[in-house]
Amino acid sequence: MADSEVLPSLAGDPVAVEALLRAVFGVVVDEAIQKGTSASQKVCEWKEPEELKQLLDLELRSQGESQEQILERCRTVIRYSVKTGHPRFFNQLFSGLDPHALAGRIITESLNTSQYTYEIAPVFVLMEEEVLRKLRALVGWSSGDGIFCPGGSISNMYAVNLARYQRYPDCKQRGLRTLPPLALFTSKECHYSIQKGAAFLGLGTDSVRVVKADERGKMVPEDLERQIGMAEAEGAVPFLVSATSGTTVLGAFDPLEAIADVCQRHGLWLHVDAAWGGSVLLSQTHRHLLDGIQRADSVAWNPHKLLAAGLQCSALLLQDTSNLLKRCHGSQASYLFQQDKFYDVALDTGDKVVQCGRRVDCLKLWLMWKAQGDQGLERRIDQAFALARYLVEEIKKREGLELVMEPEFVNVCFWFVPPSLRGKQDSPDYHERLSKVAPVLKERMVKEGSMMIGYQPHGTRGNFFRVVVANPALTCADMDFLLNELERLGQDL
C-alpha cells in the first residue's frame, strides 16, 4: 500500500485506527509487560550511544512510513529501553509495574484531557479532590488543600513559593527586591531540588541554610535552632524549614516532632519533603517514622515512587483552608476561567497552579487504590520493609559485603568488598580502591543486562551501592539473586 495515500487518513478511519492500536498493544504486552517483568529476560540490553543511534534510525524524514515499519519501530524502542518494572531493577526510587496503575495511565492517555476545568475534566476534577483528601487524611488532616504537580521538585518549589507569599503577599506583584533577605533551612541530606528551587524562585541558593545531619542522615534539631539564630543575626528573615521523610540516599527520616517544635517557636512554615517516604503513612507498623507530620504546613508525597503509581504522580498537600494556592498562583485568565459559567466555577482548579494545561495524574493512583484497598497497599509497604530487612540480614551473613549502616527504610546501602581487598581495611589505599569497585560492577551488570543498582559517594564515604527495595513483585529469591550476582560479577576484582 502506498504510504502517502493511506496513512494520512488513519485519523478518520476507525477500522485502521483500531487495527494499529491493537497491534501496538500486542507488542506492548509481549515485549514491555511480559518480557519486561520476567526475571528470565534482561533488565536492559546495553548499546553504546553511537550504535544505538544507528539501530534506532532516529531521523525524522519527509516521507511517512508503513504500519509494518511503525510496528517494527515500536519493538525496537522497547527492546533497547530499560525495563523499570523488571525484578532486577533496583536503580531508582521507582520500580515495578502495577497493572491497575498502568490501566489508569492508558485510560488517561486515551482521554487526553487537561485538569484545569470541570468543563473538560469533570471526572478528574472530582477524583483529584478525593485522592488528595485521602492522602491528607493519612497525613492526619481533616481539611486542607492540595494539587498534583509534575514531580516532587516542583511540589517542593510550590511549598517555598506559598510560604513566602503567605508571609509577604506583596511579593507576587512586587517581587523579591523590596523584601528583606529570606532564609530557608534544610539538612545536608535533603534532595537537591531545594537548592534548584531556591535558584529558580529568585531567592538564590545562598538563601538555603544547610543544617547538620547526624550519622544516620537525620536533621539535627539543635543545629536547626542554631542556624536560625545565625541567619537572624546576619539580618536574614527565616521563613521555612524543609524536613525530609525518606532521604534519597540513606532513606533517613528527619525527627519531625522536634523540628515542628522549632518551627512553632520561630513561627516558620514547616514543609515536609516526603516524596519518597510519604507512602509509609499507609503502614500501621512503620508510620511512626513520620510522627509529627500532621504539624506540617505542607507535604510533598510522590506515589509514583514507593506505590508504583507511574511517572509522574506527585502530590503537594496543604493544611491551609484559606485558598492560599489560588491566591498565590491565580491570574483569572478570562478565556479559561470565565465567571459566568453554568456550574460552580470553584471546580475549575486550574488557577491553583503555575501551569496552564496540566496532566491528569490522579486516575492511575485512584484505580490502583480501588483495586488494592488501603489493606493491599499497606501489605506492599510492609513487604518492602520485610524484604529490605531480609536483604540486610543476608548482607551481614556474607563475606565481602559491608553495610553502610542499619537502614530504617527500604534503601539498603552497602559496599561490595572484592576478594583482593578483603581483610585489607588498614591498607592506605583501601578506601580509594574500594571506591572504584562499584562503577566497575555497575558497568558489568548493565552490559550483561542482569540487574541495575545505583551507586554514589556520600559525604566522606566512597562509592557504595544503594539497593532500593520497592517493586511490589519482589521476593526473597530476588534478594538472593542480587547478592549472588554481585559476587559473580566481582569475583575477579
Added chain:
Amino acid sequence: MADSEVLPSLAGDPVAVEALLRAVFGVVVDEAIQKGTSASQKVCEWKEPEELKQLLDLELRSQGESQEQILERCRTVIRYSVKTGHPRFFNQLFSGLDPHALAGRIITESLNTSQYTYEIAPVFVLMEEEVLRKLRALVGWSSGDGIFCPGGSISNMYAVNLARYQRYPDCKQRGLRTLPPLALFTSKECHYSIQKGAAFLGLGTDSVRVVKADERGKMVPEDLERQIGMAEAEGAVPFLVSATSGTTVLGAFDPLEAIADVCQRHGLWLHVDAAWGGSVLLSQTHRHLLDGIQRADSVAWNPHKLLAAGLQCSALLLQDTSNLLKRCHGSQASYLFQQDKFYDVALDTGDKVVQCGRRVDCLKLWLMWKAQGDQGLERRIDQAFALARYLVEEIKKREGLELVMEPEFVNVCFWFVPPSLRGKQDSPDYHERLSKVAPVLKERMVKEGSMMIGYQPHGTRGNFFRVVVANPALTCADMDFLLNELERLGQDL
C-alpha cells in the same frame, strides 16, 4: 474469588496481569477510541458535580475490589469524561486523537522511566535530542539546545530564567535582591503564563510591561520601543521580550522581524511563545506567519496542541550553544549524575532542568512523525487552515453570525446573534444582551453533549465563541454541523 487473596498477587502473576490489561484495553478501544471519536456519539455526558460524585463512587476504602468491579469503574470513568478526540470538541487548543501518538504514549507508560540519565533512558535521551534537533531546524537553527518541559507555561518560565541568568549569572546563587529592578515586555494578548511566571520566579508581576497590541491582536513594535524607554527612565533594566506566535484567543502572530530589530537595538533576549503557532513552521504555505523566528534566543513550542501529540509535549528550544541550560539549572547531584560512569555523562540531560524525575515526552511525537513524515504533518496544518477558511466563509454567508475579525490562523472567533437581537445593533442594551448568549448556548450544547466550543470576553468585546480547528479528522461536514447546531440551539433566543 476472594479479593484479598487474589488481588495483591497480581503484580507477580503474569497471566492475571495480561488478562486485566487486555480487558481494560478492550474497554479503551470500544469506549474511548471508537465511541469517543464517533460523531454519532456524544462529546460529553454532562452530570452535575454532586450526581457525578455518586455515579463515580470515588471513596478509597480499606478493601480492594474485584477485577469485574475495576473494569466497570474503567467504563464509568470513560463514559463521563469529555471526549477531546471527538470531531465536535472545539473547546481548547488541543483536540483530536492521533493513533500513532497514542501508541507512543502507551509505550511510554508501559516502560515508565525518567528522562534524566542515559543509564535508564538510553533510547529516549537520544530520541529527545533528535526530535529537538528537528524542531530547531524548522525554526531555522543548525545548532542549539533545548528540552521538553511539563507544558508551555513552564517552557516560558525557563526562557525568563535563562535570560536573567545569562545577564546576571550571580542571581543563581545570590538571588534577585542584589540586582537592579528587571523589566520584561510582552503584549497584552500574551498568554497568562508570562504573568504567572514572573510572580513565581520572584520578579513580581510588576516587572511585566504590557505592550499594546493592534486591532488584530499583534504586538505594536513602536509601543515596545516606547515601553523599553519608559522602563529605563524609571530605573529598570530591560532584559527580555516575549513575543507570541499564535495568541490564545485571536490566534494572532506578533511581527517577529520588527520585534527582533528592537531586541537587537537594545540587547534584549527575544523569546517567542509559539506554544500554539509553532507547528505552522511545518507548512511551506503558512510559515511566513513566523518570519523572523530564527532571530529568537528561545522558542516555546507545544506539539501537543496543533500536532495532537498528546498532553503534554512542550519543547523549549534555544539558540544557545554554551550549555546555558545546564549552567543555569544544574546542581550536580552526586547520587544521580556520577562523573565516574562508564559512558559519556554529557548524555545525562537531567541537570538541564529544575525537575528531577522527568516524563518521556518525545516518543509520542517521534512515532507520529515517523508515521506521517514532514509531508503528512504539513498536510494536516494546511488542512486545518483550509477548514478554518471554509468555516469563515460559511459564517459570512449565514444570517445571525458575525465574525470578530478575519482570522489569520485556525482560531475562528464570532458572535452568534440570536433571532431576537438581529437588526438591533443600535439598541442600547444590544451588547449586554449579546454577551449573555454564548454562556446560554454553551450550557445547552454541553448538557445535550452535541459539541463543545469555548467562549470568552476580550477587551471591550462581550462574550464570543472561539472555534479552534485543529483535530486532523475534521471535515467540512463537521463545520456545517457546528453552525447548524448553533442555530438549532439558539433559535428561541
